Amino acid sequence: MTQIIYVYLPEEAVDVWAPVDAELILDNVYRILDCRGEDDAVQFGKGDLVRCRWEKKMNGSKLVDSLIAYEKVSRSAN
Numbered sequence: 885m886t887q888i889i890y891v892y893l894p895e896e897a898v899d900v901w902a903p904v905d906a907e908l909i910l911d912n913v914y915r916i917l918d919c920r921g922e923d924d925a926v927q928f929g930k931g932d933l934v935r936c937r938w939e940k941k942m943n944g945s946k947l948v949d950s951l952i953a954y955e956k957v958s959r960s961a962n
Contacts, residue, residue, distance in 0.1 A: 885908070886905045887908060887951065888904070888951070889904060889916075889934070889936050889951045889953050890902065890904070890951065891904055891919070891926050891927050891953045893925065893926055893927070894925060901941065901950070902919075904916055904917070904918055904919055904926075906936075909933060912937065913934070913935055914933070914951075914953070915931065915932070915933050915934075916953075928953050933956065933957040934955065934956055934957060935955040936951045936953050937951075938951055
């Protein structure tokens with residue numbers, strides 16, 4: 885089962901988070917299944933294992949809980 889998580893776009897002029905599909909591997913560790921086009925620099929890419937946490941983010945005019953990727957996990961750690 886896939887889950888949408890959000891990865892940071894560090895080269896944008898404003899705080900931008902891109903939704904990507906990921907699969908749960910272990911507890912709060914996910915493997916990114918797809919990523920934005922190669923034109924966009926993302927903090928984590930396809931195939932990366934990332935640790936995620938729930939944070940409140942603005943979605944339009946609403947504050948919603950979003951699963952945010954915040955740390956890359958080494959493959960030996962899973």
